[in-house]
Amino acid sequence: DIQMTQSPSSLSASVGDRVTITCQASQDISNYLNWYQQKLGKAPKVLIYDASNLETGVPSRFSGSGSGTDFTFTISSLQPEDIATYYCQQNDNLPLSFGQGTKLEIK
């Protein structure tokens, strides 16, 4: 099974800050990496697919990069509505697997 390791596990930042989350896969997954946002009490929502592609309707302040085993998710200018937990997910091999999540808070 492929293990996904996210860092940090939690993060506090100010409105307008640039925020970066990293995700490392235990083996090469090419670009088969998605990023999800989960707000409290809600289902996850896909923001980025295939490492760097913005899902339709998602604000352009969200972006992703990377390939192989190392990936980065960035919010260019943090907004209050971005308070959520963010998960990476690999879809290269079964079983599909998620990172442990990064909880983002506003300072």
Added chain:
Amino acid sequence: QVQLQESGPGLVKPSQTLSLTCTVSGGSISSGSYYWSWIRQPAGKGLEWIGRIYTSGSTNYNPSLKSRVTISVDTSTNQFSLNLISVTAADTAVYYCARAGPSRSGTYSRWGQGTLVTVSS
């Protein structure tokens, strides 16, 4: 716009079977090339992929649960289901149904709202 909705008992006794149904509306479950999946999340924890069923009926399961899980589809009711046998407290979680595909087989762009299942006597 396809929507998914989970339903089923919120409380299951240890050693019994957890059974959930996901009703798909706004589109036919048998059309297109989609993967219909179950994903769960224990309270305060991360997401665990349980398994999926393809439009053709073929299934894939997480090896950690494979011996206890069955996912099936009923095209006449536009639903797919999860059965998890011999449950324990460790199976207590919010269970989500979700859809992936057609071109991105492992990307979940449609989710149900989730349903909490508690395993307790």
